[in-house]
Amino acid sequence: MTTSSHRKSFGSTASDPSTIHGTHDSTAMAAVHSKINTPKHVPNPVRRALLILPIALTGCATTVPPDAFTVTKALLDQRQLQSRRFNGITEESALVSSSNVLQDMGYNLENSEVSLGVLTANKQRDATDAGEIVGAVVLALLFGVRAPVSKSQSIRVSLVIQPAGSESVIPEFYAGAAVSSPIDAAKKAVKKMPKADSKAVIDVATKPGNYVVRVTFQRVVTRTDNSVYVETIGDAEIYQEFFDKLSKSVFIEAQQV
Amino acid sequence: MNTLFKIPAKLCMLMIISLTLGGCVATMKDQVLDTNSETQLQKRSYQTRAFDTPDKQKVLRAVISTLQDLGFIIDRADATLGSVSATKLDSYLLKITVTVRPRGEQMLVRANAQYNITPVEDPKPYQDFFSSLSKSLFLQAQNVD
Numbered sequence: 001m002t003t004s005s006h007r008k009s010f011g012s013t014a015s016d017p018s019t020i021h022g023t024h025d026s027t028a029m030a031a032v033h034s035k036i037n038t039p040k041h042v043p044n045p046v047r048r049a050l051l052i053l054p055i056a057l058t059g060c061a062t063t064v065p066p067d068a069f070t071v072t073k074a075l076l077d078q079r080q081l082q083s084r085r086f087n088g089i090t091e092e093s094a095l096v097s098s099s100n101v102l103q104d105m106g107y108n109l110e111n112s113e114v115s116l117g118v119l120t121a122n123k124q125r126d127a128t129d130a131g132e133i134v135g136a137v138v139l140a141l142l143f144g145v146r147a148p149v150s151k152s153q154s155i156r157v158s159l160v161i162q163p164a165g166s167e168s169v170i171p172e173f174y175a176g177a178a179v180s181s182p183i184d185a186a187k188k189a190v191k192k193m194p195k196a197d198s199k200a201v202i203d204v205a206t207k208p209g210n211y212v213v214r215v216t217f218q219r220v221v222t223r224t225d226n227s228v229y230v231e232t233i234g235d236a237e238i239y240q241e242f243f244d245k246l247s248k249s250v251f252i253e254a255q256q257v
Numbered sequence: 258m259n260t261l262f263k264i265p266a267k268l269c270m271l272m273i274i275s276l277t278l279g280g281c282v283a284t285m286k287d288q289v290l291d292t293n294s295e296t297q298l299q300k301r302s303y304q305t306r307a308f309d310t311p312d313k314q315k316v317l318r319a320v321i322s323t324l325q326d327l328g329f330i331i332d333r334a335d336a337t338l339g340s341v342s343a344t345k346l347d348s349y350l351l352k353i354t355v356t357v358r359p360r361g362e363q364m365l366v367r368a369n370a371q372y373n374i375t376p377v378e379d380p381k382p383y384q385d386f387f388s389s390l391s392k393s394l395f396l397q398a399q400n401v402d
Contacts, residue, residue, distance in 0.1 A: 063379060064351070064372045064377055066381075068349075069389070070385050070389070071327060071389060075328050078328065082325075111333040113333070113334040113335055113336055115314070116318065116321060116334045116341075118334040120330070156344075158332070160321055160322070160331055162321070162322055163318075214322075214325055216330045218344070218346045229348070230346035230348065231347070231348070232328060232330070232347060
């Protein structure tokens with residue numbers, strides 16, 4: 001839709017020099033005509049229009065990446081990294097432990113909903129990275145280019161506690177995502193599972209006290225030129241360390257009761 | 258003489274810019290009320306699905322875990338309102354708000370998303386979302402009229 005309108009306007013640019021050409025045909029203008037017709041002058045509006053075209057296109061033709069709402073292999077790996085199971089705890093104590101751990105790590109609690117097991121927190125921190133600065137200096141020395149480096153970052157974390165059970169089933173049928181009906185896929189996935197496993201899943205789901213904690217960290221980094229980049233943190237060590245701390249906190253919480 | 262022809266050139270550039278931008282830049286009223294493209298009914302139909310369950314809590318939990326599986330972090334959730342808001346950062350910014358409300362023996366799930374600074378008005382991403390949700394709910398997503 002947008003492309004056609006751009007093409008139209010682009011076409012009119014190309015014909016513009018010729019319309020000017022047609023309206024002014026006094027002899028005094030002759031010299032100018034020849035100037036306009038020289039390659040140096042004529043392609044200018046065309047060239048400029050070509051420059052504007054992509055800018056105008058990106059300005060409004062924004063579409064969601066096709067895989068933004070699909071579960072990819074990378075997302076399944078992420079899920080593995082971000083989830084831990086805790087047995088024999090109550091949801092409330094797990095939330096209290098989690099908020100304590102997040103406070104230990106300097107986060108400000110932002111939002112919570114106990115009945116859904118949701119907790120969000122954030123903090124602002126320095127983002128200067130020694131390696132990145134060295135790289136920028138080398139670039140500046142070699143090419144005289146000043147590359148912007150990370151300056152500050154806003155880190156957000158969301159933590160969700162869900163009753164354990166379904167989490168071991170879902171990856172199975174996401175793997176066969178091409179199947180037309182999700183229900184059939186789900187049934188197939190359950191069938192495919194070894195008998196003992198599917199029984200375990202049902203047992204866990206009905207038994208209270210087993211929960212899966214899933215935590216995700218995201219950060220928004222501002223560079224020295226005030227440009228911004230965003231990412232979901234995928235560093236396995238960060239998640240490992242967080243869950244180590246959470247396990248200790250859950251244990252302490254349990255001891256107090 | 259030279260300058261006389263430079264001005265039309267600049268003018269024509271301005272015309273091109275206004276023509277190209279005019280096609281996609283909406284007025285402030287359009288941006289505030291999002292009224293420039295589709296009707297409310299059209300929007301609701303692809304943003305809404307019904308699930309055969311009276312359990313609001315279960316659907317809300319499934320919405321949360323589905324969003325997490327899709328790489329979102331949960332910004333806020335409210336069990337009373339039945340709403341969940343989430344953000345995905347993956348070199349782009351994707352925000353979504355999902356609401357769950359009962360209708361008879363069913364739960365109506367409505368999602369609306371924003372990609373960077375534009376509303377998501379393509380039905381496909383919503384289809385993808387509801388398909389993932391129906392997988393984690395073990396329930397078929399039904400179209401709502």
